[in-house]
Amino acid sequence: MEFNDLQQENGVRWRLRLVCLVLLCFLHPANAQVRYSIPEELKIGSLVGNIAQDLGLDLTRLRSGRARIVTGENIQYTELKADKGTLIVNERIDREQLCGDATPCSFTFEILLENPMELHPVTIEVLDVNDNAPTFQTNHLEFEISESAALGSRFGLESADDKDVGQNGLQNYILTPNDNFVLKQHVNPDGSKYAEMVLQKSLDREEKPHLSLKLLAVDGGNPQKSGTVLIDIKILDVNDNAPVFNQTIYKATVTENAPKGTHVITVNASDIDSGLNAQITYHFSKSKAGKADLFDIDETTGKIYVTKEIDFEKDKKIEFRVEAKDQGGLTDSSNVEIEVLDVNDNAPVITVMSFNSPVSENSPIGKTIGIVNVKDVDSGDNGQMRCGIEGNVPFKIKSNVRNYYALTIDAELDRETVSGYNITLVCSDQGSPILSSKKSFNLQLSDINDNAPVFLKNMFSAEVKENNSPGVSILTLFAKDFDENQNSRISYILEEKQIGGSPISEYISVNSESGIVHAVRSFDYEQIKEFVFITRAQDGGSPPLSSNVTVKILIQDQNDNPPQVLYPIQTGGSMVAEMVSRSADVGYLVTKVVAVDVDSGQNAWLSYKLQKAADRALFEVGLQNGEIRTIRQVTDKDAVKQRLNVIVEDNGQPSRSATVIVNVAVADSFPEVLSEFTDFPHDKEYNDNLTFYLVLALAVVSFLFITCLVVIISVKIYRWRQSRILYHSSLPVIPYYPPRYSDTMRTGTLPHVYNYEVCRTTDSRKSDIKVGRTGSQNMLIMDPSATGTMQRIQSEKSILDDLDSPLEVSSDILPFLFAVSYLSIYKSFEKKALKHVLK
Numbered sequence: 001m002e003f004n005d006l007q008q009e010n011g012v013r014w015r016l017r018l019v020c021l022v023l024l025c026f027l028h029p030a031n032a033q034v035r036y037s038i039p040e041e042l043k044i045g046s047l048v049g050n051i052a053q054d055l056g057l058d059l060t061r062l063r064s065g066r067a068r069i070v071t072g073e074n075i076q077y078t079e080l081k082a083d084k085g086t087l088i089v090n091e092r093i094d095r096e097q098l099c100g101d102a103t104p105c106s107f108t109f110e111i112l113l114e115n116p117m118e119l120h121p122v123t124i125e126v127l128d129v130n131d132n133a134p135t136f137q138t139n140h141l142e143f144e145i146s147e148s149a150a151l152g153s154r155f156g157l158e159s160a161d162d163k164d165v166g167q168n169g170l171q172n173y174i175l176t177p178n179d180n181f182v183l184k185q186h187v188n189p190d191g192s193k194y195a196e197m198v199l200q201k202s203l204d205r206e207e208k209p210h211l212s213l214k215l216l217a218v219d220g221g222n223p224q225k226s227g228t229v230l231i232d233i234k235i236l237d238v239n240d241n242a243p244v245f246n247q248t249i250y251k252a253t254v255t256e257n258a259p260k261g262t263h264v265i266t267v268n269a270s271d272i273d274s275g276l277n278a279q280i281t282y283h284f285s286k287s288k289a290g291k292a293d294l295f296d297i298d299e300t301t302g303k304i305y306v307t308k309e310i311d312f313e314k315d316k317k318i319e320f321r322v323e324a325k326d327q328g329g330l331t332d333s334s335n336v337e338i339e340v341l342d343v344n345d346n347a348p349v350i351t352v353m354s355f356n357s358p359v360s361e362n363s364p365i366g367k368t369i370g371i372v373n374v375k376d377v378d379s380g381d382n383g384q385m386r387c388g389i390e391g392n393v394p395f396k397i398k399s400n401v402r403n404y405y406a407l408t409i410d411a412e413l414d415r416e417t418v419s420g421y422n423i424t425l426v427c428s429d430q431g432s433p434i435l436s437s438k439k440s441f442n443l444q445l446s447d448i449n450d451n452a453p454v455f456l457k458n459m460f461s462a463e464v465k466e467n468n469s470p471g472v473s474i475l476t477l478f479a480k481d482f483d484e485n486q487n488s489r490i491s492y493i494l495e496e497k498q499i500g501g502s503p504i505s506e507y508i509s510v511n512s513e514s515g516i517v518h519a520v521r522s523f524d525y526e527q528i529k530e531f532v533f534i535t536r537a538q539d540g541g542s543p544p545l546s547s548n549v550t551v552k553i554l555i556q557d558q559n560d561n562p563p564q565v566l567y568p569i570q571t572g573g574s575m576v577a578e579m580v581s582r583s584a585d586v587g588y589l590v591t592k593v594v595a596v597d598v599d600s601g602q603n604a605w606l607s608y609k610l611q612k613a614a615d616r617a618l619f620e621v622g623l624q625n626g627e628i629r630t631i632r633q634v635t636d637k638d639a640v641k642q643r644l645n646v647i648v649e650d651n652g653q654p655s656r657s658a659t660v661i662v663n664v665a666v667a668d669s670f671p672e673v674l675s676e677f678t679d680f681p682h683d684k685e686y687n688d689n690l691t692f693y694l695v696l697a698l699a700v701v702s703f704l705f706i707t708c709l710v711v712i713i714s715v716k717i718y719r720w721r722q723s724r725i726l727y728h729s730s731l732p733v734i735p736y737y738p739p740r741y742s743d744t745m746r747t748g749t750l751p752h753v754y755n756y757e758v759c760r761t762t763d764s765r766k767s768d769i770k771v772g773r774t775g776s777q778n779m780l781i782m783d784p785s786a787t788g789t790m791q792r793i794q795s796e797k798s799i800l801d802d803l804d805s806p807l808e809v810s811s812d813i814l815p816f817l818f819a820v821s822y823l824s825i826y827k828s829f830e831k832k833a834l835k836h837v838l839k
Contacts, residue, residue, distance in 0.1 A: 036087070037125040040095035045088055048078055048124065051111065052085025055120055059085050065113030070353055072375050077107065078124065087122075095126045096163035101192075103128075103165045112353060112404075117371070119401045130168035130221025134160040136229040137286055141215070143197075143231065144329035146239040147205040153242065154184070155197040156323065156333055158286045160217030160227050171220040176213045183215075189249075189335070190319060197231075205235035239277040239328020243269040250322075250336045252304075256312035256343055260305075264295065267302040269324030269332055276327040285321035285333055295338075297322065304336070312342040313377045344382035344431025349375050350439040353404070358444035361415040369395075370407035370441060374427045382431035390424040390438075397425060407441070415445040416482040449487040449541025453479040455549040462517070465556045466525040474508070474553060477515035479537035489540035490515075495548070497533050504533045508553065517551065525557040526598050559603040559652025565660045567594040577663040580642075582634045590619065590664055593626035595648045597656075605651035611659065612645035619664070621646055628662060638666050 036049045052062055061067075062082045069080050079090035099105030104125055111120040136158050143155055162170040173195040175183035181197040188194065195215070211233035218226040245267065252265035271278040282302045284295075294315075296307040302322075310318075318338045325331045355370035363369075376383040387397050387405055394411030407423070421443045428436035455477070462475035481488040492515045497504040509518050515537075531553055538546035568578075568591065578591040597604040608626040613619055618638060620631045628644065642664035649657040 033121045033123070035123040035125065037127055038089075038093070039127045039129050040093050040098075041129060041131060042089045042093060044090065044092065048087035048089060050085055051080065051087050051122065055111070057085070059083065061113070065115060065118065066354075067111060067113050069109050070112045070351075070373060071109040072349070072351060072373065073107075076109075078109070080111065093126055095128050095165075096132060098126060101163070101165060101169075105165075112371075114354070114368075114371070117368075117400060117404075117406065119404065128165050128168050130164055130219060130223075130225060132163040132168075133225035134162040134170045134217035134219055134227040136160050136215075136217070136227055139229055141229055141231045142234065144234045144236045145199075145203060146236045146328050146330075147203045148238040148240040149199050149203060149330075150240055151199055151202060153199040153330070155181075155199075156285070156331055157195045157197060157215055157231070158229060159192065159194040160229075162217070162219050164219060164221070167220040169219055170217055172218050174216040174218065176215075178211065178213060180211065181213065203235050209235050211235075236328060239273060239326065239330060241271055241273040241277070241326075242330030243271040243280045243324035243326050243332045245269045245322075245324060245332050245334035248334060250334060251339070252336070253339045253341055254306065254310060255341045256310050257345055258306050258310060260307060262306040264304045264306060264338060265336065266304065267297075267322050267324075267334060267336065269302070269334075271324075271326045271330070273326060273328070279327045280324050283323045283325065285323050294318065295320075310340055312340045312379075313346065316340055342379045342382060344378055344429060344433065344435055346376060346378045346382075347435035347437045348385050348427040348429055349377075350425060350427055350437050351375070352439065352441075355407075355441055357442065358420075358446040359409075359413075360448060361413045361445045362448050362450075363409055363413060365409055365411065367409045368406045369409065369443065372405050372407065372425065372439065373403055374405060375403055376429050378429065378431060382429055384430040385427050386430070387425060387427040390426055393421050393423055395421070395423055413445055415447050415484075416451060418445070420444040447484045447487050449483055449539060449543070449545060451482040451487075452545035452547050453481045453490050453537035453539050454547060455479045455537060457549070459550045459552060461552040461554065463554045463556050464519060464523065466523050466558045467560055468519050468522055470519060470521050472519050474517045474519055475551075477510065477517060477535055477537070477549065477551065479515070479547065479549070481539050483539065483541065487539055487541040491538050491540070493536045493538060493546075495534040495536055499531050499533075500528065504531070507531060508533070510535055517553075523555045525555045525600065526561070528555060530554045557600045557603055559599055559650060559654070559656055561598045561603075562656035563595045563597045563606055563648040563650055563658045565593065565595045565648060565658050567592070568660060568662055570660060577665045578628075579665045579667065580630070580634060582636060582638070582666060582668050584630055584634050586630055586632055588630045588634075590628040590630065591662060593621070593628065593646050593648065593660055593662065595626065595658065595660075597650050599650065599652065603650055603652040607649050607651070609647050609649065610644060611647040613642070615639070615642060618642065619644060628664075634666055640665055640667050642666055 034049070034051065034054045038046075038048055051057075052059060059082070062085055067080060067082050069076060069078065075091055077089065077091045077093050078087050080087060095105045098107065105128070106123050106125040108121060108123045111122060112118070113120075138158065141158055145153075145155065157173070160170055160173070162168075170193055173183055173185055173193070175181065175195075175197065180199060180201045180203060182200050183195050184198045185193055185195050197213075211231075213231040213233065215229045215231055216226055217228070218224055246269065247267075250265055250267055254262065254264050267282060269280055269282070271280055281299045282297050283299065284297060294306065294308045294310055296305050297303065298305075302324075304322075316339070318340065320336055321333050322336055323331050323333045351373040353371040353373055357369070359367070359369055374385055374387060376385055387399070389395055389397055389407075394409060394413060395407060396410040397405050397407055399405045405425075407425070423441040423443055425439045425441070426436055427439075428434050456479070460475060460477055464472070464474050477492055479490050479492075481490055491512045492510045493512065494505065494508070494510045499507060505520070507520055507523075509520050510516070511518070515535075517535075533551055533553075534548050535551055536546050536548050538544050580588065580590055593608055595606055595608075597606055606626075607623050608621045609623070610616065610619065610621045615638065618630060618632060618634070619628055619642070621628050621644075626646070626648070628646070644662040644664060645659060646662060647657050647659050649655050
């Protein structure tokens with residue numbers, strides 16, 4: 001590998017060619033080590049080496065394993081190009097800043113791969129280039145030397161400092177040529193060089209009181225660099241013995257973080273001179289004075305004290321020189337070596353390499369969710385670590401590679417029970433006292449569709465009033481899904497069902513998102529009173545989950561139907577007249593107004609009131625049963641024609657009503673009634689013709705009646721056994737069927753009355769036929785127009801049609817049908833007789 005165009009800071013261009021050492025060895029893929037050598041100050045982006053090729057890995061493995069560089073340092077000098085499998089320079093690399101004067105200089109990091117986890121250490125050796133010149137701490141040195149200094153006397157000079165190392169470091173000192181001094185160079189135990197001036201010719205203060213020399217420090221680089229310092233020598237008088245240390249090397253130990261003022265060691269030097277020339281002062285040598293900044297020395301006693309905080313992790317061993325100087329300026333020097341003892345002052349440092357959040361709630365046990373690196377810069381037991389997880393959480397920590405820990409799942413997870421975890425990792429060392437560090441992780445669980453929607457009720461029910469507006473909201477269905485997001489998005493679906501031959505969708509609809517049940521059309525209580533259907537709640541998961549619920553809708557009755565009058569029947573052109581004898585007692589039952597209401601409940605409770613009458617003092621109407629009775633004795637003064645207006649009201653809010661007109665004839669004879677209700681003359685010819693036809697009609701009807709009676713009795717005997725089965729049954733109340741009246745006479749005065757009445761009651765397991773009940777209600781059918789012809793009020797079919805809507809006709813109605821047939825035939829003959837008379 002070649003590296004070109006390196007510049008000096010002074011602007012001189014030069015070229016340097018270097019060959020980089022690569023690919024030292026191949027080891028096991030999970031433990032292979034690679035070492036590269038590169039020069040310092042390479043340009044950012046320069047190639048370091050092909051790490052994929054050197055580790056024997058392909059590019060696919062680098063990408064699938066999420067290969068990355070992991071270090072415990074803040075600065076990442078290199079960058080991994082996973083797509084090319086190469087290492088390139090990522091930050092400026094200054095060997096002097098990185099390693100100081102340590103040699104060789106290198107830094108180490110790891111290449112981390114996952115699935116499976118692999119760790120490949122990589123060491124980068126940084127080669128020095130000559131980018132630093134030797135420098136002195138000062139540019140001027142002063143010496144005071146006695147003229148009596150003996151030949152061979154030595155004078156220590158300030159050492160130059162060159163941050164480069166090896167051949168590029170400080171190589172030589174050069175002293176300006178002179179007659180008195182020669183330069184002698186020495187090497188310290190640590191390899192550093194220093195120089196001394198050696199007196200080779202006696203000094204003569206009177207001849208030369210002052211000497212000016214120049215000391216030059218040069219390195220071995222190409223091109224060569226140098227630094228200079230001026231030396232001023234003042235010649236003193238007679239001090240011919242220099243101080244001498246009693247030890248060449250002083251060794252001591254100090255505990256890191258020792259308090260300021262702690263005594264470390266005492267140095268001692270002696271001078272065989274006497275008087276002022278024997279007084280010695282101690283100083284730190286200017287050579288490597290930076291290390292001595294952590295300490296202070298007593299100039300008089302030579303005791304060395306701690307002045308700054310000492311950190312074992314920065315300096316495990318401290319070396320510096322101490323000088324002893326007498327009053328005549330003669331000096332001696334000695335080395336001091338201080339070993340720093342480690343204490344447990346650093347807690348473990350936890351660095352997160354990777355952490356996956358969220359994870360699926362169905363993740364398998366043993367799955368790795370995070371990788372952490374834990375380091376303790378202390379040494380020995382102080383740097384030994386143990387890691388664990390606080391609390392009772394379904395996770396555990398395990399170590400597969402030195403200083404690397406994997407955070408894995410230890411139990412099944414359920415997001416609906418616990419949606420997330422705060423995981424606290426605790427790492428402690430084994431020092432005394434024990435120091436520990438914590439790292440918290442917030443892990444969220446992602447949802448899967450493992451919960452079906454759940455309705456809050458087993459069955460929903462609601463009531464809606466009939467005649468509702470289409471589209472009205474009836475109730476809201478609500479289901480809950482313990483999943484989240486799309487898995488908890490619920491859609492409400494109406495299950496298909498037939499109601500009365502029509503699909504349920506023609507009655508109601510369910511909003512798929514809100515669950516609101518709407519009425520599709522207006523309901524009629526008289527047609528349908530309730531319906532039940534099933535709604536399904538389905539989530540949006542894949543595959544979707546669902547649950548069903550039963551919904552019951554009750555239709556509430558409204559008072560939307562007025563009462564219907566069954567009797568007396570109102571016709572357009574005829575008038576029904578009830579006949580009351582003038583001899584009727586108080587409370588005499590004139591007739592009964594029969595009405596029904598197809599509504600239910602209180603909406604069908606009917607009340608009867610007399611709205612208008614010719615004589616209110618003569619009649620009253622039963623409030624509950626609709627019976628019209630006399631309330632006083634009928635007199636001759638009472639008018640023959642009585643017109644009553646009866647109103648029938650239900651109990652709804654608001655109430656509805658129907659009005660019926662009841663005509664009552666107060667008379668003892670038919671001609672009296674006829675004269676009141678018609679305008680025809682009652683001459684003898686009319687009465688004779690009328691009598692003839694009435695007798696003829698009566699004879700025919702009597703024959704038919706006897707025949708029908710025989711048939712009825714036969715049917716009753718045949719059905720006698722079947723009627724016993726119904727004896728204990730509880731049948732609904734059948735409304736009162738209106739009576740039909742048949743009046744006939746031989747003389748024209750109506751002395752004989754035959755009343756045929758058929759009733760059904762709550763205990764009518766049998767039908768009753770009452771024949772020839774004298775003195776009961778009488779009915780006249782008159783035409784109030786101009787003809788005076790008596791007409792039939794209604795045919796048999798009309799009666800059955802009126803009764804069929806609210807009632808269920810059973811076989812027991814047969815007697816009633818025979819009676820009605822008899823009355824119908826009678827009326828037919830009567831009508832024909834009257835028409836013949838009128839002609």
